[in-house]
Amino acid sequence: MQTIVREAQGRLKIGRPVAIIDIGSNSVRLVAYEGLARALTPIYNEKVLCGLGRHVATTGRLDEDAVDRALRALARFRVLCDTMQVSDVFVLATAAARDATNGPAFLEAAAEACGRPISLLSGGEEARFSALGIVAGFHEPDGIVGDMGGGSLELVDVKGATVGKGITMALGGLALQDVSGGSLKKAQKIVCAALERAPEYLENLKGRTFYAVGGTWRALARLHQAATDYPLHVMHSYILNPKDGLDFLHLVEEADAKTLKDIESISEARRPLLAYGAIVLEEIIRLGEPKEVAISAFGVREGVLFDKLDPDTRRRDPLLAAASDLNLLRSRSPRHGEELCEWTEAFMRSLGIAETENETRLRRAACLLADIGWRAHPDYRGEQSLNLIAYGAFAGLDHPGRAYLALSIFFRHEGLSPDKVGSRIRNLAGPRYLERARLLAALMRVAYPVSVSMEGILPQAPLRVRGKQVVLQLPLHLQDLANERLAGRMKALGKLLGMEPVIEIER
Template identity: 60%
Template sequence: MAAGAAPAKPVAIVDIGSNSVRLVAYERLSRSPTPIFNEKVLCGLGRGVATTGLLGADAMDRALAALRNFKVLCRNLGVGELRVLATAAARDARNGSAFLDAASAALGADIELIGGPREAELSALGVSSGFHGADGVVGDMGGGSLELVDVRGATVGRGVSLPLGGLALLDASRGSPKRAARIARDALLKAQPIRVLEGRTFYAVGGTWRALAKLHMRARNYPLNVMHGYAMPAAEALGLGPLAERIDADDLAALAAVASARRPLLAYGAAVLEEVVRLGRPREVVISASGVREGLLFEALDRGTRAEDPLFAAAREINDRHARDPGHGPDLCAWTDRFYAAAGLPETADETRLRHAACLMADIAWRAHPDHRGDHALSAIANGAFSGVDHPGRAFLALTVAYRHGGEVEAGVGLRALLTPGRLERARLLGAVLRVAYLVSAAMGGVLPRTALRCSKARVTLALPADFADLASERCVGRLRQIAKLVGREAEVTVG
């Protein structure tokens, strides 16, 4: 931001969907948008539309009350730009136009009524925004419809919209999940995106599928409570229907994680997902928390910003906001580049981007008490509101920065299960390298370029200039020996 320029105002999106009406405000428009406020009301606008053709009076009253509430919230948040979208229920109902007029008056803003193909396009752009190199088919299941669209990186195919939303199926099947599965199968057989899904990823968007994934997480005792990027082998997705039925009957604790208004739709969401898997034969099902709203923000960015890596964008922002000296993060990237090259440690492109992201996030916990910095860093990164990284990558980042603060962290025991033994050793090594770097640089930029961490066949050498000689303390040498042990060398410090 230029000197003297006013800070960017929040941007907000209101999504008037068939099941929920939601307001999400973001700190600003960026490649890695951070939500600062998120509020939803489950109004059920789409309930009954498939059979009566009308929005229910009670549902409209709840939605209008929510929109009046959102108007005040946007004013209190200082929102600079507000976009409002309405989807399947409002476009399919005969009284949808009258409702939108009332909704626009309640919110004090224009409302864009989007068609099925446009909704599919925005969902796909949301997935492109939230995943690094997305490749598969996006399925966005709302209350009134299911949108399907092929996505390859930032290239989005032609989407289709099917009347397979949870509320629509509840009505059309007359309350029978088995009948709903047959309806879904008949519709999906004609959907072009299903034909290009085999062996690829199915990106599941929508609250009903997120709720099913929560139940799957609980059944697995999964160690990371982050929905975005949660991956299920396709075969396990076929068991979500029985899982939902079993938990609905037996496990009230699990149901506490799912909104009561959404519970009746779980069986219909499972029925559709199971038919997608049977017909499309994807390799895996991955949950995306990025959908239409994030797609709308992504579309508003310039081409250069859209091309940025979302993980790097988030890591740079963490570095700029939380590091003692933001110049130190890029120094760490270059310093570790030279060491890894000298040590002959092979890296894939993804391993390099994770190492660089860890360097940029490494000073996230310095304001915490020294006894708790490792735990603080691990929690902040493992549960951070950023995207562009899968769950094993998120675990690698969290554990690396925790190790940089002093070794094993009890809270990270579960996360270690998400990493291969080789990736876990890489996290320990990078954490050890960062421990030496911070001791030498005191977290200040411009210091590390005057030093070097070298590696030969026999030794790991920390090379210091003459005026840094007194930095070769017992503690520094001890940390250097940790690195040497991990790579099977001896440790030494040279000066001058």
């Protein structure tokens, strides 16, 4: 009789879940993660749009109805965390609770409702954690982080893992709506005056990336994707061209929100704030002249958890960490994925193709992800792998890189013809990544008939370029692998490279 294992096999053995409860000026959110790790994987995410900061700028107090909604949400979150057996719950409060005269009383009631102590972040701490969220979520970031919440806007410089001193301004969506009396023209004047008092941040932004953090800016990016018919509905690392962005932001400011394409995907409570978020972002682009705007799904919450990692873990590449986790959870032999990295690396050296540092990490990630679709029906392994990768919760990965990874594994299963996949994802990858994806897939299509995804085989069967030939060397005890199937895969690789394919048996 088969033994039934009751413990979840699709979870990493990294301890119990951890969670963040973020008491913001607009929303109160719970995010629970699988565990404290370099590649954070959410297992539950829920928010309640309470609007705590809606009238703080003019009345100085948290709205009583908003307080009641927030306390009910926090009580629910306490039960959810207990149900998930969360080991550590970090509860954060930001601008609204910081600025309101009844903030201390609210925090006392909130701590009782959620059953945990609450950390009230200063503006400087909020900026620092936002920047650490960008360090956690992007590969070698370089620019200015802007975190726009309901009550405030934080700006902070980040380069690599180095975070500068941040500044906080009362330019959150709810705060602007409040002090401007609902006038967008007045709000624009307030934004311009405030940003002109922070010239060092905008001067340092020129020609660099602006990392846009916050729900309002993510909502704007979602609408921009809909307006441009963008093929990949993933917010993290979505790039907004500043010139195109200015035209779109101006449209948002001028238009009735109900007329915007895909507006139904934005909650009704957030829609009135879109114009204020557009005003702030437009002025940052106009005054700072960034080369691009990168939308971030990472922010304060991820920054707080990143700060709790040990130094060695913080230095890990987030993309490779996530790919390693999926390799462990979903492949037939995790060690084989690691060997595939080294096997393809040796081939690339023999071929003499120069890889950038980023291209090397992408190739390695693809090798670790190469076998995650094996449980699917054979006719759909390529399609399922493409979807898992293109829409996966990866950090440290831009959208062309996502397309490259997805295409590599798709072609590995479906064959090397570009016509087998839609033009939209091919265009997203671009010509260079498309050809690199086909090459890597061709290598994988040679590797798997040799190794059948088992460890220890690929190191015995090196693939090398020798003059005008591409040569696969098999040891004598593996000579029977050299059948028509393997010869056909070698022929396809040779055709792609313009070389003669050769299978050698070592005597």
